[in-house]
Amino acid sequence: MFRKLFFGKNDSSKDAFDLSLGYSRLQEFKDYLINRNFEIFEDTYESLNWDEKTLLNDGIGLNENLSEEVFNWVNQRPDSYVANLFAACMQTRLAWIARTAGLGINVSEKRAIKFAEYLESAFDFLKKADEINDADAEVCARMVRVCMGLGLENDVTESYFNAAVEIEPNHLMVHLFMINYLSPKWYGSIEEMHSFADNCMQKSNCTLLIVLKLFAIVEEWVYYDMINEKEKKKQFFADASTKKMVYDLYDKYYSPKEGTLMEPYVFNYFAFLFYMFNEKSLAHKLIEGIAQKGIIYPWTYIGVNDNLQLQNLIRQS
Numbered sequence: 001m002f003r004k005l006f007f008g009k010n011d012s013s014k015d016a017f018d019l020s021l022g023y024s025r026l027q028e029f030k031d032y033l034i035n036r037n038f039e040i041f042e043d044t045y046e047s048l049n050w051d052e053k054t055l056l057n058d059g060i061g062l063n064e065n066l067s068e069e070v071f072n073w074v075n076q077r078p079d080s081y082v083a084n085l086f087a088a089c090m091q092t093r094l095a096w097i098a099r100t101a102g103l104g105i106n107v108s109e110k111r112a113i114k115f116a117e118y119l120e121s122a123f124d125f126l127k128k129a130d131e132i133n134d135a136d137a138e139v140c141a142r143m144v145r146v147c148m149g150l151g152l153e154n155d156v157t158e159s160y161f162n163a164a165v166e167i168e169p170n171h172l173m174v175h176l177f178m179i180n181y182l183s184p185k186w187y188g189s190i191e192e193m194h195s196f197a198d199n200c201m202q203k204s205n206c207t208l209l210i211v212l213k214l215f216a217i218v219e220e221w222v223y224y225d226m227i228n229e230k231e232k233k234k235q236f237f238a239d240a241s242t243k244k245m246v247y248d249l250y251d252k253y254y255s256p257k258e259g260t261l262m263e264p265y266v267f268n269y270f271a272f273l274f275y276m277f278n279e280k281s282l283a284h285k286l287i288e289g290i291a292q293k294g295i296i297y298p299w300t301y302i303g304v305n306d307n308l309q310l311q312n313l314i315r316q317s
Contacts, residue, residue, distance in 0.1 A: 015308035020059025021264050021293045029056055033069045041073075042082040050168045051261040053138045061089025064097060074125070081132035085139055088125035092146060095119045119149045140164035141174035148181040157181055170206035172262045179212050184223045193219060206256045207266075210249050214269035217242060218298045221276075237276045246273050264293040271314075272298045280317040287314045
């Protein structure tokens with residue numbers, strides 16, 4: 001259907017950021033997986049909305065404690081596109097664990113090799129999933145992330161992004177993966193990142209995509225630290241035009257008709273920015289409204305790594 005370019009058991013603490021954002025059916029699918037009810041898992045997955053699929057992939061596919069179960073599944077059902085998709089997500093997770101979150105120059109050669117091996121395996125799983133079923137945006141979305149890690153050319157990565165949005169125009173995760181690819185710490189620039197956010201928001205009537213501009217603002221601030229532009233970083237959140245931009249976006253935001261399970265991404269980014277603007281009461285209101293649904297980024301940039309720390313930060317501010 002779509003033209004794409006190919007190249008060559010213990011859960012964490014209750015306070016940890018939940019990648020599934022508290023998805024209500026997560027345990028149901030974990031039980032299917034652990035009890036080897038693979039066909040039921042696959043059939044039920046097919047009935048989900050795109051935001052549910054995203055959160056399920058994050059909640060199970062990115063949970064390394066379930067790696068044995070996921071790989072057992074794909075080994076038993078190699079022709080299941082769903083099994084291949086989740087195996088790819090798991091390999092991607094293992095790749096990032098092997099690499100660590102450090103800057104590229106600080107990643108050892110041994111870790112870099114392991115990172116590439118896991119991602120190449122993820123690529124193969126996703127390619128097979130796509131060949132079996134090219135109508136699930138999740139497959140294309142996850143491929144964007146893999147392309148970023150492997151450093152594939154922009155046209156390859158864009159081919160998957162375009163295929164995903166042709167299936168689901170407002171698929172939030174593929175947009176977030178693509179803007180990350182275009183960030184200056186990966187393969188783009190501040191200008192490309194902001195341009196992508198502006199274009200996507202202009203084309204869509206889904207206000208979920210406002211988070212792309214918030215992401216771009218935060219990542220610009222982070223980049224100034226990376227390149228040792230200390231004064232730009234120090235003054236960044238004192239800039240009146242940046243503050244006005246965020247307030248204007250906040251006034252424009254309203255809950256979308258689809259993809260509502262992804263709204264915590266929007267509220268987390270708004271809360272982070274308002275916190276950095278010293279608008280603590282508004283940040284507090286937003287975080288209290290999505291209790292226990294904090295996300296890793298952008299909070300980790302200021303040393304907040306779980307929901308308890310996030311709640312304490314907001315309450316003490």
